[in-house]
Amino acid sequence: MAAGQGAFSLREVLAAFQTCVTERREVLLGPYLSGWRGLIRFLHSLGSIFSFVSKDAVAKVQIMENYCRGEQREKYVSLQSMVEYELANGLVDLQKRSGRPDSGCRTVLRLHRALRWLQLFLEGLRTGREDSRTSVICTDSYNASLATYHPWVVRKAATVAFCTLPSRNAFLEIMNVGTTEEAVTMLGEALPYICDVYGITQELFARHKLLDLP
Numbered sequence: 001m002a003a004g005q006g007a008f009s010l011r012e013v014l015a016a017f018q019t020c021v022t023e024r025r026e027v028l029l030g031p032y033l034s035g036w037r038g039l040i041r042f043l044h045s046l047g048s049i050f051s052f053v054s055k056d057a058v059a060k061v062q063i064m065e066n067y068c069r070g071e072q073r074e075k076y077v078s079l080q081s082m083v084e085y086e087l088a089n090g091l092v093d094l095q096k097r098s099g100r101p102d103s104g105c106r107t108v109l110r111l112h113r114a115l116r117w118l119q120l121f122l123e124g125l126r127t128g129r130e131d132s133r134t135s136v137i138c139t140d141s142y143n144a145s146l147a148t149y150h151p152w153v154v155r156k157a158a159t160v161a162f163c164t165l166p167s168r169n170a171f172l173e174i175m176n177v178g179t180t181e182e183a184v185t186m187l188g189e190a191l192p193y194i195c196d197v198y199g200i201t202q203e204l205f206a207r208h209k210l211l212d213l214p
């Protein structure tokens with residue numbers, strides 16, 4: 001980490017995702033958004049070349065936080081209650097975007113797709129060799145997930161930005177979790193929770209045919 005920056009560790013960020021899922025398998029929006037806020041903060045430490053990414057992620061997290069603080073806040077406690085409320089009240093644009101404010105469902109769907117990228121990227125970091133290149137791990141996980149939803153120009157900008165990433169071990173260091181072995185162990189502990197959040201959300205959105213919202 002650059003000198004002077006708080007001892008910010010990815011451990012707390014990923015710990016947020018461990019508190020997302022209730023015993024009734026609901027995904028709580030509060031911890032979900034704080035996990036995203038932590039990821040965005042970490043992204044800022046990777047350099048301004050990623051600002052086009054964090055700008056969009058910040059905007060989406062802000063939309064969701066406004067819903068969570070708005071007059072219908074009790075409908076946005078979990079992804080399940082959000083989906084039920086927005087569908088029951090016809091708030092979701094199913095065919096094409098209208099001039100209405102973005103729904104929570106379509107906004108979460110974009111973050112959900114990015115969570116799939118994160119899961120693949122973290123798994124690639126965890127299982128990568130010492131001399132693996134973070135840019136390759138990042139590009140491969142991006143191409144296997146988010147890339148399909150982005151136009152050519154965004155895919156190009158993303159792959160250019162990935163080239164600036166350091167080696168795998170250097171990246172594990174800036175995660176500020178300790179040694180590379182400790183970082184790998186932490187990833188192994190965090191990943192099952194991220195997979196769980198992703199799986200429950202995927203099933204919820206698939207059940208309601210919300211996986212292709214415009």
Ligand SMILES: CCCCCCCCCCCCC/C=C/[C@@H](O)[C@H](COP(=O)(O)O)NC(=O)CCCCCCCCCCCCCCC
Pocket residue numbers: 010039040042043046050052053056057110111114117118138142146149150154158175214
């Ligand atoms: C290791 C750093 C790599 C982080 C970047 C990987 C993801 C690259 C995404 C590039 C897309 C950004 C611009 C896309 C904008 C939107 O069009 C597009 C669609 O939304 P729309 O339908 O409202 O237009 N937006 C999206 O797809 C959402 C993108 C959100 C990406 C959030 C990624 C931030 C995660 C930060 C992780 C930090 C590293 C943590 C691992 C140690």
